[in-house]
Amino acid sequence: MKRIPFIILLIWSYQVQAQKAKLLWSDEFDQDGLPNPKNWSYNVGDHGWGNDELEYYTEANLDNARVENGVLIIEAIQDPSYPKGYTSARLVTKGKASWKYGYIEVKAKLPTGRGTWPAIWMLAEKNIHGGWPANGEIDIMEHVGYDPGKVHGTVHTEAFNHKIGTQKGNYLMVADFDSEFHLYAINWTKEKIDFYIDQQLYFSFENTGGDYKEWPFDQPFHLILNIAVGGGWGGQQGIDPTIWPQKMEIDYVRVYNKNPLN
DSSP: OOOOOHHHHHHHHHHHHHHSOOEEEEEOOOSOBSOOTTTOEEOOBOSOTTTTBOEEEOSSOTTTEEEETTEEEEEEEEOTTSTTSEEEOEEEOTTTOOBSSEEEEEEEEOOOSTTEEEEEEEEESSOTTOSTTTTOEEEEEEOOTTSTTEEEEEEEOSSSOGGGTOOEEEEEEOTTTTTSOEEEEEEEOSSEEEEEETTEEEEEEEOOSOOTTTOOOSSOEEEEEEEEEBHHHHTTTOOOTTSOSEEEEEEEEEEESSOTTO
């Protein structure tokens, strides 16, 4: 048998290693208490967030955001001491971590009940094109409690968004969304954004080759984790006053330079 020279094997080994996915950033939520301030900050307030939401997003409040037993818990609470009656948390990596392209995955268990609106999503780090939706939005996971089990993946741009009836997205039914952890992910390249649930591809948004109005996804984006209460979509069928508090539990967040399954 003809032997392959050692130097060729070595070069081949390096090439294989270079093709493997590299973990760029993660939070495994290993330390109890407040979320790691090196990774997360907070959006704060109750001005509706563009969607007529009812919650007040608090800052560094263990009632609304905490790590317990290796899991991040974001909890929406009914609290009549606040003007709109609810508190919650909206964690962001803005100013701490952002990425241009990559494979982003979040293992999560979702809240349930009419009026809940959990989301795992991304916005541009800088508003270089102006206000929303000119810089784009990537919704890795959205779920509205009045439509249980229907989990959505969506993009918003100036050319493609719900306000003008051109939104691009799809959904997958996840029967045990509130009792089991599932893996919500995107693989974002310069050519397209693929959306996955438990490694099942269910939607792709392709780069049209147009300008930023169609594809603003050529700039760094940061990650957002939150539970909204009510709002233009989440509150379309009202809010069940008997279901609170409600939690979104997150086992981990991981960002790779590419899909580790490829």
